[in-house]
Amino acid sequence: MRPELIPDIVVGRLPRYLQTLHKMAREGEQTTSSQELGAELGISAAQIRKDLSFFGGFGKQGTGYSIAYLVEQLQEILKINQVWDIALVGAGNLGKAIAQYQGFANRGFRVVMIFDNDPAVVGTQVGKFTVQNSTEMVEAIRKVGVKIAMLTVPASAAQKVAETLVEAGIRAILNYSPVALNLPVQIQVEYIDPILQLQHMTYYLGA
C-alpha cells in the first residue's frame, strides 16, 4: 500500500511495536504473537493484526511472528534501517541533556550538530560537540544534508527558528518548546510537552 494511504495513527503505533519487540529480543524470545504483543502494549490482538496487515502481515497462522524478521521489516518501513543525523537547536539545560543522551544511536538517530544564539554558550563544549552559532545554522545543515532537527529553544523563539530550519532543508522537527508551530504541511512536526501529559493524568486523580 502506498505510504500516504496508511492511517497516521497506525504509523504512530509501529515505533511502539518495535520498542516492545526489541525488549522481547533482549529477553531471549525468538517468536511472539499478536496476543503477547497486545498484552505488553495494552492494545488488542485484533488491532495489532490489522495494523500489520497494512504492510503485508508478516506472521503465519498458528506460528506467530519471528521477532527478528518483524524487527527488520518494521525498521525498513519506518526507514530506520539507517542512522539519521539530527541538528539540535538550543543548548540550554534540556538541549545539553539531549545532546548527551546515549539512547539515540542504536535506535536510528544521532545528534551531529548543536546550535545556540547566546554568545556565552557558542563555542562551549557539550559532550563531544562544540556549540555553533545559530547564524551558521542554514549553511551547516545544508552542507551535511541534515533532514531532522530537535528544537529546545524558548517558546518565544521557536517559530522563527523553525522557519529558518525549513529554509535550511529540515523536513522533520521534534519540538520541545511549548508552542504550536505553523509550518508548510509537508514538514513533519511532533511535540514533546510533559505538561500536556501531566494534565491528562490529573484528570483521573482525586483532588
Place this chain on the structure above:
Amino acid sequence: MRPELIPDIVVGRLPRYLQTLHKMAREGEQTTSSQELGAELGISAAQIRKDLSFFGGFGKQGTGYSIAYLVEQLQEILKINQVWDIALVGAGNLGKAIAQYQGFANRGFRVVMIFDNDPAVVGTQVGKFTVQNSTEMVEAIRKVGVKIAMLTVPASAAQKVAETLVEAGIRAILNYSPVALNLPVQIQVEYIDPILQLQHMTYYLGA
C-alpha cells in the same frame, strides 16, 4: 457525565485546547470559535464541539466561546485549578534539566523533591533542591502526600523504582525511561520517548 465515561482520547485533547486558549489569551483575544480553535490545532471544528459537549458545551450558538470562561472550566475539569506537587526521581542530565525547567508552575505543577541513588549525586544542589537519597523516597513522599512522580532513571532501574513510588502513594507517573512499566491499572502512566516520535516522522521522509 461521570469522569470514567468520557473517552480517554477526548480527555487527552483537553490539555491541547487549554494550551491554545492560553496562547490566544496572551495575544489579547477574548472569544474564540470551534472553527478558530480547530484551525490552530489541526482538529475539525465538529470534533472540538463534540469533545466539549461531553462536559456540557460552554459556548452559545453564534457567539462562540469566552476564552477566560473556557480556560477556567477546562482547568477545573483537568483538576489543575490547583498546583500539583511532583517528586522527580533520577538526577542525571535530564532530571536536572527538568527540575530547573521554569514552565511548570504556571501550568499547574511544581517539582518539590528530587531523588537519586548515586552517592556522588545525593546531597548535591540542583537549582533550589538538594538531591535526596532514594532510600528516603517512600517516607518523604508519604509525608508530603505527593501523588505525581517523574521518572528519569536508566531503563534497567525504572520498573523497580516505579513499584517503590506506588508503594509510597504515587498515583501518576510520567516516565522518561524508554521502557514500558507494569503497574496496577489504577496507576496513571504516561511516556515521554523522543525516539518513538522521531521514528514516526522518518516514516514520511524519503531515504
